[in-house]
Amino acid sequence: MNGLITTIIQQLPSIFDFIRQEHAQQHPGEPPLTDDDVKAALAAAVASSIAKDDQWLAAHPEPPA
Amino acid sequence: MRRVRHRAAVLLLLAGAVWGGESCASAPPQLSPSGVAAFQARRVVKALDILRDFAIDAEAQTPKVLSTTTTRKVVTYHRSAVSTIGQVPSGWAPTVSQGLLEVQRDLPAAERARLGPYFSLVSALIAEVTR
Numbered sequence: 001m002n003g004l005i006t007t008i009i010q011q012l013p014s015i016f017d018f019i020r021q022e023h024a025q026q027h028p029g030e031p032p033l034t035d036d037d038v039k040a041a042l043a044a045a046v047a048s049s050i051a052k053d054d055q056w057l058a059a060h061p062e063p064p065a
Numbered sequence: 066m067r068r069v070r071h072r073a074a075v076l077l078l079l080a081g082a083v084w085g086g087e088s089c090a091s092a093p094p095q096l097s098p099s100g101v102a103a104f105q106a107r108r109v110v111k112a113l114d115i116l117r118d119f120a121i122d123a124e125a126q127t128p129k130v131l132s133t134t135t136t137r138k139v140v141t142y143h144r145s146a147v148s149t150i151g152q153v154p155s156g157w158a159p160t161v162s163q164g165l166l167e168v169q170r171d172l173p174a175a176e177r178a179r180l181g182p183y184f185s186l187v188s189a190l191i192a193e194v195t196r
Contacts (some may be wrong), residue, residue, distance in 0.1 A: 003126035004179065010122045014115050033093050035100035039154075042103040045110045046151035049117075053144035056121055060133055 098193035102155040109161070110147055112190045116183040118145040123179065135176045142168040158195045162188075 092101040105159075120139040123130035131139075134155055150157040169184055171178055 003130040
């Protein structure tokens, strides 16, 4: 149980960051996003996300059958 | 009782992330349809990241909150889902949704319950961006 609580607490910055990003998108006064901006942001998010997966999977290889 | 309270707190927080963001997260009107698709796809990638990061952090606890086997399944699903989104920003939803259901079915009940709020977050966001 303590481990679960610790994990949730560790997750809070990510969750708040997610909430912040959800709210930060396109408010009045911000420079307008272009198609290129959002496509580049998506490509960057995908690349960094997959890199973290690969790093974890390399550190935790499947045990031999 | 404490466990239920903590679970409720996480659910409330995640629900707030989705509902709170909904009013601000509509795509900018100047984007073309492909730009809107990329905009929404990025939001889903971020939600998938939260699911994956929770699994990794939970597996790293001592004692483990999630088993390495379960975490590997979540990370493998995440990698596949994010790759699909990157490759098909306009047509990823059926594959990613189906994979989400399959990975949940493939987990032990107790671990599936621990990941429940995070699965719900991803499902809710996919439903929102594809409606």
